[in-house]
Amino acid sequence: MPDRITRRLAADSAGFAEAGALLRAGGLVAFPTETVYGLGADASNGHAVAGIYEAKGRPRFNPLIIHVTRIEEAERLAVFSPLAEKIAHQFWPGPLTLVLPKRENAAISDLALAGLSSIALRVPSSATARAIIEASGRPIAAPSANRSGHVSPTLAAHVLDDLEGRIDAVVMGEAAEVGVESTILSLLDDRAILLRPGGVTRTDLAAILGYEPEAMDEPHDDKAPLAPGLLKSHYAPEAQLRLDAETIEAGEVALLFGTFRPKGLEAAKLSINLSPRGDLKEAAAALFSALRLLDQSGASVIAVAPIPDFGLGEALRDRLARAAAPRS
Ligand code: TXA
Ligand code: MG
Numbered sequence: 001m002p003d004r005i006t007r008r009l010a011a012d013s014a015g016f017a018e019a020g021a022l023l024r025a026g027g028l029v030a031f032p033t034e035t036v037y038g039l040g041a042d043a044s045n046g047h048a049v050a051g052i053y054e055a056k057g058r059p060r061f062n063p064l065i066i067h068v069t070r071i072e073e074a075e076r077l078a079v080f081s082p083l084a085e086k087i088a089h090q091f092w093p094g095p096l097t098l099v100l101p102k103r104e105n106a107a108i109s110d111l112a113l114a115g116l117s118s119i120a121l122r123v124p125s126s127a128t129a130r131a132i133i134e135a136s137g138r139p140i141a142a143p144s145a146n147r148s149g150h151v152s153p154t155l156a157a158h159v160l161d162d163l164e165g166r167i168d169a170v171v172m173g174e175a176a177e178v179g180v181e182s183t184i185l186s187l188l189d190d191r192a193i194l195l196r197p198g199g200v201t202r203t204d205l206a207a208i209l210g211y212e213p214e215a216m217d218e219p220h221d222d223k224a225p226l227a228p229g230l231l232k233s234h235y236a237p238e239a240q241l242r243l244d245a246e247t248i249e250a251g252e253v254a255l256l257f258g259t260f261r262p263k264g265l266e267a268a269k270l271s272i273n274l275s276p277r278g279d280l281k282e283a284a285a286a287l288f289s290a291l292r293l294l295d296q297s298g299a300s301v302i303a304v305a306p307i308p309d310f311g312l313g314e315a316l317r318d319r320l321a322r323a324a325a326p327r328s
Contacts, residue, residue: 001054002165008156011128011173020135022168023048028055030145030159032173033129035095035181035199036152036288037159038067038142039167040132046109049141053111055166058148063114064141065097065122065182069130074098074121077106077139083209084187090208093125095178095199099186112141122182128173144181145170149236151288151295151323154179158292179285180315185216192216197315199284237295237302241324245303253299255290257283257307270297280312287316291323 009015009029019029023040026048030039039055041048043066052064068074071088078100080088088098102108102119113119124130133140144152145159145167153159154176163170183198185205192209194202194216206213239253248254248264254271256262258278265271272290274283294302304324307316 004165004168006160006164006167007169009169009171011171013131015171016128016131016135019132019169019171020137023132023136023138023140026051027168028052028166029132029169029171030153030156030163030167031129031132031171032126032156032176033067033124033142034126034176035124035178036154036176037145037156037170038129038140039145039159039163040067040136040140040142042136043112043139043141044107044109045138046111049109049112052141052143055163056143056146056148058143062143063116063120064112064143065120066108066112067122067124067129067133067140067142069093069123069133071123073139074123076103077108078102078119078121081187083192087185087187087192087205087208088123091200091204092123093130094123095125095182097122097182097184097196097198099184099188099195101188108139109141118186118188120184126174126177128171132171151237151291152181154285154288158288161292175285177285178281179287180312180319183315197318199312199315201311202314203311236323236325236327237291239295239300239302241320242301242303243320243324244306246306248303249301251299252301252303253294253297255294255302255304257305260305262303262305268303269299270294274307274316280308280316283307284312284316287319 041052099120147162156172159170178199181198183200184196186193202213248262248268254268256273274286
């Protein structure tokens with residue numbers, strides 16, 4: 001590693017067919033979804049899945065999300081309660097992952113599920129992602145297409161920065177529209193539990209669940225389902241992050257939101273505003289690109305101005321907190 005030619009495939013019908021054939025043959029293909037670019041492999045093929053962990057340099061205990069294009073296919077892989085049905089019909093296709101009991105006969109490699117008896121399923125809405133999964137004819141295991149611990153990719157160019165020479169192909173598709181990963185909701189218990197904030201907001205979910213938005217927080221007891229991949233330090237740029245910064249210190253670069261102007265901003269060598277008009281959707285779509293650019297400035301600290309904690313702001317703040325956490 002790196003030891004192979006990474007092909008650039010066009011996001012057209014010939015490219016989708018080629019991507020599908022590569023996936024069927026056990027290859028690794030990165031492609032856009034509406035959340036972030038994913039690194040796909042045939043989820044039923046243990047060798048192919050092992051390739052994902054190798055290419056990413058990812059700890060093996062981390063289970064993967066399985067992507068399909070229709071609810072009926074998801075129902076062949078997992079047991080859906082009436083509540084799960086309702087949530088799936090409301091939010092799929094879209095940026096929501098459901099953790100459900102795996103069906104015993106589901107043909108998914110144990111490696112993809114890290115040996116768990118539950119399965120994380122998602123039906124993406126990106127037309128590009130859907131065409132590629134369809135063309136493969138397989139359930140597709142796909143983590144974000146970045147080296148383990150790096151910021152998730154929202155552009156094909158980000159994927160090539162991280163994985164060129166380590167994977168078989170990248171579909172050169174659209175910029176990821178949502179920009180942060182899917183929301184992960186566990187429905188293993190009677191009560192839904194929000195394992196990762198993401199593209200579908202807590203408030204959207206609460207409206208369908210009939211809960212108070214706070215009621216789906218993970219209970220702090222031993223019975224809480226594990227989200228093994230949710231490392232505290234993740235999405236780590238080289239630079240340190242300083243959150244909720246109201247002043248910019250000498251030598252720092254700045255990540256801004258809305259009209260708030262931290263003191264000392266004039267002296268910053270580089271600043272990027274995620275959304276000058278204060279739109280959280282626009283900010284989410286811009287987050288990972290902005291972190292990459294600020295990191296490339298070589299500054300040792302990225303000062304992050306306050307970002308609201310409601311709606312998509314929860315997912316933004318979650319990713320920034322992980323990027324700011326001390327590295328292990
Ligand atoms: O938006 C997304 O979800 C992207 C795109 C490519 O679909 N994928 C993504 O995958 O973010 P990844 O591998 O970076 O994150 C998957 C998360 C991990 O935190 C993992 O622990 C959790 O899903 N997960 C997978 N299976 C699980 C399970 N059975 N129970 C609990 N958590 C699970
Ligand atoms: Mg990831």
